[in-house]
Amino acid sequence: MIVNLEILCIGNELLIGKIKDTNAHYLATKATQLGVNVNRVTVIQDIVEEIAKTILECVERKPQFIVTTGGLGPTFDDKTLQGIAQALNCPLEVNAQALEMVKQRCEEYAAKRHMQTQIELTASRVKMATLPKGTQPVNNPLGSAPGVHVNFGGTILFALPGVPAEMEAIFAESIAPLFKVVVGGNVFCERSLFVDGVTESHLVPLVDKVMMDNVGVYVKSHPMRSEGKPYLEIHLTMRATQEQKPVEKLRKAAKELAVLIEASGGRIQAES
């Protein structure tokens, strides 16, 4: 079964170029390695209506999973939970379990700094525990804003914080194990040939032939410039169960392609 994921990154700072997003690349890489098919990444601004509308567009495409990043913090411009509530058409309410999580992180923070004062549950801290009704908090091992688990019928949405370390910690603890179970036996395999002495245009008929002869193997060439010389990475990938022997199939396809490339004057510089 193909398991689809959409990634939705929320934050003005990403769209003005202030912050170079690394979360989408992290999630795309990890999900792909777990055998999940990442359909789409969308980056939008901190606007409640925009968040709600975009989530509903994602849900309409019926991926099994949506992961959002950003907008869960204490400040006024953290609007992801309001956006989810609007998409679900349900109110926001303080979630007791989430409030306990926020409190615990604050206490840990104070203890680490030997602060004597009582931790105050300020409005901005309570905000992080104010979730759309019917959603569940997800433990954030590193920060005060919990993740949120939302059920949209056939689609499960996880809202994660934008701070990369926190997002990665929640993904590793609560999402990756779930992806593994849902994906079942599917794995993603890849193999690369590094080639010079031929241009991408020359390779077209050779790649076509190898893809025709090796059903299920996807071949893509990536031009890489190296001191002005044409230099290509030919990337072969396959998503399949182990029983379908993807590693062997990729090795066979890469070998066939290497023979064709060398016969037409190219050189295989490396293989990995």
Next chain:
Amino acid sequence: MIVNLEILCIGNELLIGKIKDTNAHYLATKATQLGVNVNRVTVIQDIVEEIAKTILECVERKPQFIVTTGGLGPTFDDKTLQGIAQALNCPLEVNAQALEMVKQRCEEYAAKRHMQTQIELTASRVKMATLPKGTQPVNNPLGSAPGVHVNFGGTILFALPGVPAEMEAIFAESIAPLFKVVVGGNVFCERSLFVDGVTESHLVPLVDKVMMDNVGVYVKSHPMRSEGKPYLEIHLTMRATQEQKPVEKLRKAAKELAVLIEASGGRIQAES
């Protein structure tokens, strides 16, 4: 006038994490600096129907500009032009001007390498000059695949190659000058305070007050971890005409915020 831009990055390699996209960040940064408002970035796979559908979704949101990256090359998986043709519901045809551009780049390439052979216009080279009917090629100063200028009524779409150096060269030569004209007097200004000794939660009421008192100034805090200590960048931005004196307004807002932060126990470590 607010000028909106949507960025659409096309390529499986971005969604499997094989390539870390840098094009969206480059375009978002440059466009923002030119006073353009970047609404959304979308990353999709090399599937013709998906490209067509997503372009039409972008057009429906009525931005003045869409810039796509990727999928203009000679290989079978370069499908952006097919996607645009499907979105326009018009055929692909060899464009004489584009063919001339492709030929010229190939000849330059051969001359640089002192190749004696006649440049052959192979099918894969002709493919790069086969544009949706009614669209115009845009000069690519660095590579063989021309950019493409497409008119969707109120929205102008530029299709650029995915190779960063080529994308940047076309942007600088043909798009940035157009953005400047369309944007008119609008500029984007920013100012940052680097703060420690306070948490983001503490800052909420202070930021609220400064935003209330300084209409048009947007304030966002970015948590940055530095040896486990809370450390925040407070980023103040404004998009306005020079007559509205955005630099002075940002300076005034930053000063007010700094006073409030220091009064509540925080320290301003730096300002830029």
